[in-house]
Amino acid sequence: MISGIVRAINVLAVINLALIAVLMLLFLYLxxxxxxxxxxxxxxxxxxxxxxxxxxxxxxxxxxxxxxxxRQLKAGSALRQEAIQDLLLQRLLATxxxxxxxxxxxxxxxxxxxxxRAALQSRxxxxxxxxxxxxxRFRLKDLVPDLKELLQAPKCTxxxxxxxxxxxxxxxxxxxxxxxxxxxEASYSGEQLLQLLLPFSDDALEQLCLEFHLLPLPIxxxxxxxxxxxxxxxxxxxxxxEDHLFADDAELRGRCLHxxxxxxxxxxxxxxxxxxxxxxxSADSSSERLMQAKLMGMVREERYLAHxxxxxxxxxxxxxxxxxxxxxxxxxxxxxxxxxxxxxSDRFAASMASETLERRSYERENT
Amino acid sequence: xxxxxxxxxxxxxxxxxxxxxxxxxxxTLLYLALLLISFKKLYKEKGLKNIQYDNVLNESITPxxxxxxxxxxxxxxxxxSVRSLLGINYKVYEIVxxxxxxxxxxxxxxxxxxxxxxxxHKVLLSLKDTKPIRSVYRSARYSNLVLVDKENGGxxxxxxxxxxxxxxxxxxxxxGDTVLDPNxxxxxxxxxxxxxxxxxxxxxxxxxxxxxxSYVDSGFLGEQNVALSRNPIVVxxxxxYLRAFLMGRIGLSRYNLLLIVSGAFGVFKKDWVVKAxxxxxxxxxxxxxxxxxxxxxxxxxxxxxxxxxxxxxxCWTEAPExxxxxxxxxxxxxxxxxxxxxxxxxxxxxxxxxxxxLVAMPYFTVVELLGPIIEFFGYVLVAAGLFMGTLxxxxxxxxxxxxxxxxxxxxxxxxxxxxxxxxxxxxxxxxVRLFFYAFTESLWYxxxxxxxxxxGLIEAIRGKRHQWGEMTRKGSAINSKQRDAAS
Numbered sequence: 001m002i003s004g005i006v007r008a009i010n011v012l013a014v015i016n017l018a019l020i021a022v023l024m025l026l027f028l029y030l031x032x033x034x035x036x037x038x039x040x041x042x043x044x045x046x047x048x049x050x051x052x053x054x055x056x057x058x059x060x061x062x063x064x065x066x067x068x069x070x071r072q073l074k075a076g077s078a079l080r081q082e083a084i085q086d087l088l089l090q091r092l093l094a095t096x097x098x099x100x101x102x103x104x105x106x107x108x109x110x111x112x113x114x115x116x117r118a119a120l121q122s123r124x125x126x127x128x129x130x131x132x133x134x135x136x137r138f139r140l141k142d143l144v145p146d147l148k149e150l151l152q153a154p155k156c157t158x159x160x161x162x163x164x165x166x167x168x169x170x171x172x173x174x175x176x177x178x179x180x181x182x183x184x185e186a187s188y189s190g191e192q193l194l195q196l197l198l199p200f201s202d203d204a205l206e207q208l209c210l211e212f213h214l215l216p217l218p219i220x221x222x223x224x225x226x227x228x229x230x231x232x233x234x235x236x237x238x239x240x241x242e243d244h245l246f247a248d249d250a251e252l253r254g255r256c257l258h259x260x261x262x263x264x265x266x267x268x269x270x271x272x273x274x275x276x277x278x279x280x281x282s283a284d285s286s287s288e289r290l291m292q293a294k295l296m297g298m299v300r301e302e303r304y305l306a307h308x309x310x311x312x313x314x315x316x317x318x319x320x321x322x323x324x325x326x327x328x329x330x331x332x333x334x335x336x337x338x339x340x341x342x343x344x345s346d347r348f349a350a351s352m353a354s355e356t357l358e359r360r361s362y363e364r365e366n367t
Numbered sequence: 368x369x370x371x372x373x374x375x376x377x378x379x380x381x382x383x384x385x386x387x388x389x390x391x392x393x394x395t396l397l398y399l400a401l402l403l404i405s406f407k408k409l410y411k412e413k414g415l416k417n418i419q420y421d422n423v424l425n426e427s428i429t430p431x432x433x434x435x436x437x438x439x440x441x442x443x444x445x446x447x448s449v450r451s452l453l454g455i456n457y458k459v460y461e462i463v464x465x466x467x468x469x470x471x472x473x474x475x476x477x478x479x480x481x482x483x484x485x486x487x488h489k490v491l492l493s494l495k496d497t498k499p500i501r502s503v504y505r506s507a508r509y510s511n512l513v514l515v516d517k518e519n520g521g522x523x524x525x526x527x528x529x530x531x532x533x534x535x536x537x538x539x540x541x542x543g544d545t546v547l548d549p550n551x552x553x554x555x556x557x558x559x560x561x562x563x564x565x566x567x568x569x570x571x572x573x574x575x576x577x578x579x580x581s582y583v584d585s586g587f588l589g590e591q592n593v594a595l596s597r598n599p600i601v602v603x604x605x606x607x608y609l610r611a612f613l614m615g616r617i618g619l620s621r622y623n624l625l626l627i628v629s630g631a632f633g634v635f636k637k638d639w640v641v642k643a644x645x646x647x648x649x650x651x652x653x654x655x656x657x658x659x660x661x662x663x664x665x666x667x668x669x670x671x672x673x674x675x676x677x678x679x680x681x682c683w684t685e686a687p688e689x690x691x692x693x694x695x696x697x698x699x700x701x702x703x704x705x706x707x708x709x710x711x712x713x714x715x716x717x718x719x720x721x722x723x724x725l726v727a728m729p730y731f732t733v734v735e736l737l738g739p740i741i742e743f744f745g746y747v748l749v750a751a752g753l754f755m756g757t758l759x760x761x762x763x764x765x766x767x768x769x770x771x772x773x774x775x776x777x778x779x780x781x782x783x784x785x786x787x788x789x790x791x792x793x794x795x796x797x798x799v800r801l802f803f804y805a806f807t808e809s810l811w812y813x814x815x816x817x818x819x820x821x822x823g824l825i826e827a828i829r830g831k832r833h834q835w836g837e838m839t840r841k842g843s844a845i846n847s848k849q850r851d852a853a854s
Contacts, residue, residue, distance in 0.1 A: 016772035
């Protein structure tokens, strides 16, 4: 047996020594690569420093201010070109100037379309992903055929597919995005769906409102959030939200409540139906009760106060907190809260009323 | 000693030698497999730009976060930590500082710096009993800053109090002295945002680095300010962290086998933690214990929930600068590991818990927990073999060489993997030092660390209790531009 162990140890030792030798070689390679890389980075840092400064030598600054494309912007090493690209990408995110934005987009369309087209063909996933981020941010609509080609390629991963459709959404290609979502809505998270719907124009969203009943439930839920986040305010939107205030799906109901609270208005008919609903039965889910309480604070009707008082005794802390908050928004709110804090037999309700009063008066003092 | 006893001893010796050889070969292969998995993932993601986070940050799609900062005698750090948290790159968040009965000026510092005003009637959720809350404060200057002042109950108790008072669906547990990467929060939240329907991510953690020697600017450590400490003890810990994070956690996370989300920085889904009963008070490794419990819950509820590790560096922590404190830290960690595994021993080799029971728990028990004992036995065995004459000097040397070279390979491999993938240490001299220290790691640091872990294991078996503040940090090993300016 000993001889077997000796053999095994021998083999192990030889393998280990060989691996150490390989690691040594790799180290030497990485060391020289680092020395060369650091030198390039130093030069690049100097260039970026000048580019970001207010110096006249900054070709980027000159371009952003006047639209003049100097040689500095178009020529130079690949590394420098990449640095300029990154600077412009960051600038696009930060700029508030429409002119500047238009200048960058026009320049990118001329300068980077071919670079990204080549990158989309790369075998490296990260390279293709970086290209997709750039195409979306620079809104390179000319590359749509290339993106469609990538969609068909076996190498296209889920992440890439998502980014391609997000770029389509940014380009306003609703007819590409929606059919895709109808087929594969189950493979996207709520947050991803949101990213795919949020970029749509107001007109496209309004159009989608009309087709709302055709959309699968996860997209309907997301669509309601989009309307709220985009602060869409039209009769079509209000009608849609009110129609689904009593939908079968509790989550959709909750989101519609949230969106209407954000809207700040309900038609008289919807107020009546809502009143009847909350008096008839209490919502099962605490998140729905929370949103009901929120809505009753934003769309104020004196009749809601009694129900809000009931919600002050809710088993869920956040519902009690929101109910207190909503009551405090009414004219008589502080009196109601004071009464609850003194007379309520429910310890939780009284405590929450006191807390709300304290917080609101504190906020008033400090604003 | 008669001939029969001697024969028995020799047979026993051979048996143990065989077992240890199998163990060494097995562990070597396992680490190499984990190294390959890590390499594959890092290769795929190498060069991916940070622009990927911009879109997510720009829309209203990042889930709101509660950042819980337990603090015990943190008067030196707390204001500085909170200031950096107030400037993080994230959309909606609140900061809940929990003072766990500090005996210093932690609360007063907070009150005066951030104009904290006491709230008399804060209704608590009472999800879990904690030590009594003395007061709750809100900042008059920052609406998202809350301070909870409670009686001393340990870090786990402080975290539970923070969970009780937090209002958002996800919370981050953060050590008082953690230095953050500017994109830390969005990096760890990204897997949650990208989770497919039905694939719930209930916890995420990221790679932790060692901040000693680096330059921290306003509480953040940007990539251009990372530097390697001159202290050899710290350099060895850097290598150790690289090995653990680059080789272990990426590979384990790939198969949902990760049992540790670092206490320095981890995101958790609140409802799962509440359902699990919060942090276990009185444990040393409360972070690992919670993660193991969450895994148990996932299996028991037949859920598809996952715990994910993000390879990107997200935060930095200050490492001990001398042997005395390092020994204290390592023995404590090992006691924590023992406690977590002991409490959940029913899961080990239990098919009911799937891969966690059959792979992760045995791995952490045999390799991580009992590794020092086996290593120790290895040394004893070689000495005994030489003494008994059953092992020639040649074999002993070969065995030692195999063990040492195996350690070197993993350490040097981790350093090279870091250089190739992230390239965090900008200076050429830092790379050279890291590589050659990695070369020597097996010769001196590893045996010392194994000895400390062995002591930790013995202490754990003997039932040594845990106390707050065993690790003293002064923040002096990190170069801070803000602090320099202040002084």
